Amino acid sequence: MYIGYVDESGYVGHARNPDQPVQAMACILPSAYNLHRTTDEFAGIMRILRRNNIPLAELKAEEIYRGRGAWQRVNGDIRHKILTQYFNWLVNRRHKIILSLIDNNKFFDLKDSGNQIAGRLGFPYVAGALHIALAVQKHNQGKKKNKGKTILIFDEQRDFEDTVEDLIARPPGFTDIFYGYRARDGSKLDQIIDTAYFVKSHYSFLIQTADTVAFVSRLYLQLTDYGMQESYPGELNRLQQWFNMIRGRLIPRTHVYPRGSYEIFEFYRNVAPRYMPF
Numbered sequence: 001m002y003i004g005y006v007d008e009s010g011y012v013g014h015a016r017n018p019d020q021p022v023q024a025m026a027c028i029l030p031s032a033y034n035l036h037r038t039t040d041e042f043a044g045i046m047r048i049l050r051r052n053n054i055p056l057a058e059l060k061a062e063e064i065y066r067g068r069g070a071w072q073r074v075n076g077d078i079r080h081k082i083l084t085q086y087f088n089w090l091v092n093r094r095h096k097i098i099l100s101l102i103d104n105n106k107f108f109d110l111k112d113s114g115n116q117i118a119g120r121l122g123f124p125y126v127a128g129a130l131h132i133a134l135a136v137q138k139h140n141q142g143k144k145k146n147k148g149k150t151i152l153i154f155d156e157q158r159d160f161e162d163t164v165e166d167l168i169a170r171p172p173g174f175t176d177i178f179y180g181y182r183a184r185d186g187s188k189l190d191q192i193i194d195t196a197y198f199v200k201s202h203y204s205f206l207i208q209t210a211d212t213v214a215f216v217s218r219l220y221l222q223l224t225d226y227g228m229q230e231s232y233p234g235e236l237n238r239l240q241q242w243f244n245m246i247r248g249r250l251i252p253r254t255h256v257y258p259r260g261s262y263e264i265f266e267f268y269r270n271v272a273p274r275y276m277p278f
Contacts, residue, residue: 001149001151002029002030002140002149002150002151003029003030003153004027004136005207006026006028006196007026007154007210007211008026008128009062009218009219010023010104010214010218011023012123012124012125013125016104016105021104021226022102022218022225022226023102023218024213024218024221025100025129025214026210026214027097027210028090028206028213029095029096029098029150029251030093030206061215064079064082065079076232083212083216087242087245087246088245090212090245091245091249094249096249097213097246098132098250099213099217099250099256099278100128100132100135100256100268101276102124102128103271103272103274104124107124110267115267116174117263118271121167125164126163126167127271129154129160129164129168129196130164130168130171130175131256132152133167133168133192133196134175134178134179135251135256136152136191136192137178137179138179138255138258139252139255141190141191149193152168152195152196153197153199153207154196155200155207155211156200157198161198168189169194169195171188174263175188175264178258178262178265216239217243217277219239220239220242220243220277221275223235223239225274225275250278253278257276
């Protein structure tokens with residue numbers, strides 16, 4: 001069994017935001033077998049930081065990267081070294097990562113033009129959450145003896161929690177083709193246990209890890225595909241290094257952006273950034 005921990009970066013809520021052109025939603029997918037070791041090691045990381053006078057309730061990537069909150073007095077080179085060590089730790093744990101990328105303006109353009117899927121989903125966050133569930137299903141459904149069964153746990157998201165729970169519990173018909181569902185197969189999204197669950201991130205170490213992956217992925221895309229300028233010399237090279245580490249743990253792209261002309265495939269390809277980094 002798996003437990004998928006999900007968070008996003010680049011959230012726009014209900015409307016366009018020129019400061020947030022792209023949403024990255026990440027799912028860390030450890031198996032229940034090795035989850036305990038991962039959470040123990042993460043707790044150890046937090047204890048080390050607290051002993052070094054960085055008093056944290058949770059590990060937030062943007063605060064580390066920007067030097068905010070508890071990180072205000074920590075030298076930038078040290079903060080970046082900590083993030084590099086953090087990604088090394090994640091890669092060495094060998095958990096799978098799922099990444100859904102949505103160009104927020106492309107989504108709203110499709111919705112405004114009458115696209116039925118964009119209209120049904122309503123907002124980029126909802127589209128990303130469903131995308132994660134569909135990719136989990138497609139990736140894990142071939143595993144034997146229910147070893148692909150997954151509990152999906154999202155960071156608290158009050159605006160859209162009910163919508164996402166309902167969509168995953170009762171997925172619309174246009175999602176069937178994404179993972180080859182047929183009526184005789186039984187329940188839809190049968191690799192997802194019940195539906196999505198939402199928790200506060202400071203209660204979940206691996207939601208904090210998903211936040212870090214999503215943040216770095218979004219920032220990397222904004223520099224490579226959205227015209228954002230570096231905030232310091234060498235920023236892109238540093239983000240490239242971190243993203244290459246993430247890329248090595250991503251599930252196959254065909255499980256997230258399947259090929260073909262079906263409407264749901266074209267929808268997710270059409271709302272993806274122009275430059276797809278995996």
